[in-house]
Amino acid sequence: MSEPVRYLNFVRFAECHGSELRERFEVVLESGIYIGGSEVDEFERAFAAFCGTTHAVGVANGTEAIELVLRAWGIGRGDEVIVPANSPVMTGLAVTHAGARLVLADVEPDTGLIRPAAVEAALTGATRAIVPVHLYGHPAEMGRLREIAADAGIRILEDAAHAHGARYGARRCGSLADAAAFSFYPTKNLGALGDAGCVTTDDPELAGQVRILRNVGLASHGTHDVKGYNSRLDPVQAAILRWKLERLDGWNERRRELARIYLAELADLREITLPAAHPWATPVWHAFPICVHDGLRDTLQRALLEDGIETNVHYRVPIHLEPCYADGGWEGGDFPVSERRASMLLSLPLDAFHTESEIARVIACVRAGLLRRSSPAATA
Numbered sequence: 283m284s285e286p287v288r289y290l291n292f293v294r295f296a297e298c299h300g301s302e303l304r305e306r307f308e309v310v311l312e313s314g315i316y317i318g319g320s321e322v323d324e325f326e327r328a329f330a331a332f333c334g335t336t337h338a339v340g341v342a343n344g345t346e347a348i349e350l351v352l353r354a355w356g357i358g359r360g361d362e363v364i365v366p367a368n369s370p371v372m373t374g375l376a377v378t379h380a381g382a383r384l385v386l387a388d389v390e391p392d393t394g395l396i397r398p399a400a401v402e403a404a405l406t407g408a409t410r411a412i413v414p415v416h417l418y419g420h421p422a423e424m425g426r427l428r429e430i431a432a433d434a435g436i437r438i439l440e441d442a443a444h445a446h447g448a449r450y451g452a453r454r455c456g457s458l459a460d461a462a463a464f465s466f467y468p469t470k471n472l473g474a475l476g477d478a479g480c481v482t483t484d485d486p487e488l489a490g491q492v493r494i495l496r497n498v499g500l501a502s503h504g505t506h507d508v509k510g511y512n513s514r515l516d517p518v519q520a521a522i523l524r525w526k527l528e529r530l531d532g533w534n535e536r537r538r539e540l541a542r543i544y545l546a547e548l549a550d551l552r553e554i555t556l557p558a559a560h561p562w563a564t565p566v567w568h569a570f571p572i573c574v575h576d577g578l579r580d581t582l583q584r585a586l587l588e589d590g591i592e593t594n595v596h597y598r599v600p601i602h603l604e605p606c607y608a609d610g611g612w613e614g615g616d617f618p619v620s621e622r623r624a625s626m627l628l629s630l631p632l633d634a635f636h637t638e639s640e641i642a643r644v645i646a647c648v649r650a651g652l653l654r655r656s657s658p659a660a661t662a
């Protein structure tokens with residue numbers, strides 16, 4: 283049997299680029315500076331320029347990037363923050379850990395993006411912010427969301443953890459609202475060799491406050507005026523990220539190329555629905571999620587695995603059904619689109635380091651897997 287098709291092939295990446303990354307690592311090692319310093323400053327400058335914002339503040343991970351912005355805005359006890367129900371649980375946890383009440387909104391059936399009408403319906407006098415997620419690297423409907431936020435006098439924090447480099451019209455995700463939170467978890471389009479994250483914004487006051495909060499609340503005059511966090515970005519990760527950032531547009535273009543192959547070659551299959559994209563979006567395909575009909579998602583996932591093809595589900599459990607939110611007062615059926623999509627989603631392998639022949643093999647195995655299902659005689 284041929285080699286398995288990994289969902290993401292980090293080992294192949296290391297084979298291609300290991301020597302360049304080792305060089306970056308050695309520069310940091312020999313600098314003797316292992317917290318802060320010029321590597322972090324230079325990455326922050328480069329990432330802000332890439333996103334088209336005036337500030338980028340490196341932090342320890344994407345979850346804390348969200349939490350620190352909410353804290354810096356003074357959002358906490360008694361406040362409400364709206365998050366899409368189908369986001370990974372971290373988006374919800376950041377709101378909860380900031381002390382605010384997590385309010386969920388359902389999503390669009392075709393894209394899985396937060397539904398502006400559901401956001402409007404969820405607004406109360408206590409709502410302070412919306413956290414739309416640019417899910418799978420496709421920007422949320424920011425035009426409509428910005429109108430809603432402006433009318434309500436509340437802020438928007440982009441959860442851009444899937445969307446490094448994606449564009450809404452001409453502008454990059456990360457520059458579309460009051461602030462944005464990025465994760466550089468290894469599986470993200472821009473991934474570190476461990477945990478890392480970043481906040482981007484044009485607001486100097488917010489950037490300054492996040493800098494204080496990430497560094498245990500230490501103010502420039504030497505006292506700790508707020509109870510801060512240990513949430514700094516390591517220089518080793520910053521050095522790796524700066525090297526990868528220079529190649530990110532190329533890798534994202536490669537993802538778009540491979541996504542176009544899937545979209546063309548799977549278009550005729552009635553048993554699945556392919557991911558939708560809006561004409562105003564330049565997505566970066568953090569994932570390529572198909573929806574598998576007739577309750578056949580798990581069957582197809584197993585069939586693909588038997589053929590040596592790794593897939594993923596983004597995400598299997600909506601936030602309101604996670605056991606850790608059993609105290610949230612939600613129940614099954616509250617966010618029907620998120621729940622239906624969660625039962626159908628299957629992310630096919632797609633990253634910049636897959637070959638065309640691997641993608642062709644995935645396509646052939648998806649076809650064969652669905653065929654086996656629809657004609658039981660074929661399996662006899």
Ligand SMILES: *Cc1c(COP(=O)(O)O)cnc(C)c1O
Pocket residue numbers: 343344345346369370372373415441443444464465466467477478479
């Ligand atoms: C990965 C991710 C996060 C959390 O980022 P971490 O760096 O893992 O803390 C938040 N939101 C979304 C949409 C993510 O995909």
